[in-house]
Amino acid sequence: xxxxxxxxxxCGTWQPGxxxxxxxxxxxxxxxxxxLPREGWEFQSAGQVSERLGTRWHEALPGxxxxxxxxxFGLGSTGWLxxxxxxxxxxxxxxxxxxxxxxxxxxMGGLHVLSASHPHGFGALWQLQEHFDPLxxxxxxxxxxxxxxxxxxxxxxxxxxxxxxxxxxxxxHYEGHMVLYDARTRSLFCGDALKVDxxxxxxxxxxxxxxxxxxxxxxxxxxxxxYRAVLEALPFExxxxxxxxxxxxxxxxxxxxxxxxxxxxPHTRPLPLEELS
Numbered sequence: 001x002x003x004x005x006x007x008x009x010x011c012g013t014w015q016p017g018x019x020x021x022x023x024x025x026x027x028x029x030x031x032x033x034x035x036l037p038r039e040g041w042e043f044q045s046a047g048q049v050s051e052r053l054g055t056r057w058h059e060a061l062p063g064x065x066x067x068x069x070x071x072x073f074g075l076g077s078t079g080w081l082x083x084x085x086x087x088x089x090x091x092x093x094x095x096x097x098x099x100x101x102x103x104x105x106x107x108m109g110g111l112h113v114l115s116a117s118h119p120h121g122f123g124a125l126w127q128l129q130e131h132f133d134p135l136x137x138x139x140x141x142x143x144x145x146x147x148x149x150x151x152x153x154x155x156x157x158x159x160x161x162x163x164x165x166x167x168x169x170x171x172x173h174y175e176g177h178m179v180l181y182d183a184r185t186r187s188l189f190c191g192d193a194l195k196v197d198x199x200x201x202x203x204x205x206x207x208x209x210x211x212x213x214x215x216x217x218x219x220x221x222x223x224x225x226x227y228r229a230v231l232e233a234l235p236f237e238x239x240x241x242x243x244x245x246x247x248x249x250x251x252x253x254x255x256x257x258x259x260x261x262x263x264x265x266p267h268t269r270p271l272p273l274e275e276l277s
Contacts, residue, residue, distance in 0.1 A: 005126060005148060007049050010037035012074015012095040013119065014126060014148040017043070027145070028119050033174070033212035049073070055094060055101035060245040061185055061238065065108070067094040067101055077123045077242040080189060081105065082182065084162050087112025090134065091180050091189050092242045093123025102131050113137060113161050117191025118174035119145045121242035137161065139169050141176030170230050172223040173211060181234045188236035193227060194254060196239055196246040197270050204239075204246040206270035207257050218266035228258040253277070 003016040008026035011034060017023045022043045029036055044052070053069045060066050063083040068076070079094035090111045094101075105111065111134040116122050119142075126149040129136055138146060140154040157169040164183035171177055173192045180189035188194075195213065197206035209227065211217040219227070231254050239249040256276035261267070 006043040009042040035214040053096045055098040069095045090114040092121035093125040097127045118177045125149050139176035187238040189240040208270040210268040216268045
């Protein structure tokens, strides 16, 4: 029997199911790090989602494109595409890729390698895999969350995707959580390792980190030390999360945040950037 992919309308997670039997629940929403849908589950097939959503894209930095959906869907993730002469790299996924979006990526050179930080950034990675057949790379501990697509290369704690483009495992927020460091643009694709607050003009104002955002679960001191050790070796001045782009959030801001949280009982409250400078 052919399987059907369904998206949870609450968080956007895709999972396979049967044509006449929708999923009984969403593994992402059921996780302690996420809230449950207040009005119960609603799952939509790819055909239904395609009728509901459009996809738009923009160039955040030269050669780095972000793909989002209108109207917002699920958690509202952004899929990033990094144009590379040796082959384009995708990191994270938009909730859905319309036909025009897939055609645009095709014109840009398609996708050579595809990866993501953790389940909150997976989006519709399965679409990109089916359409472009990239090498899909994921940390070995994130493989259990990848039911909607096929991991072709489970990797360990550090892995080079391309010249000056390296995955680093920070764990913490999720098992196998990875960040992607782009040395050419001094950018950190941090997944949910960092949460950036923006003002009405899109300027970064505060920084925080968390084990679980919805229930304000902080990271442990050991997890914070792991974050600090990894990010200390990555001099960045731009941050890309699955939800926003923040120019001017630096390694020094992140290290100061970790040091503040390591000084006492950890918390998830945003700290103003001016206090972290």
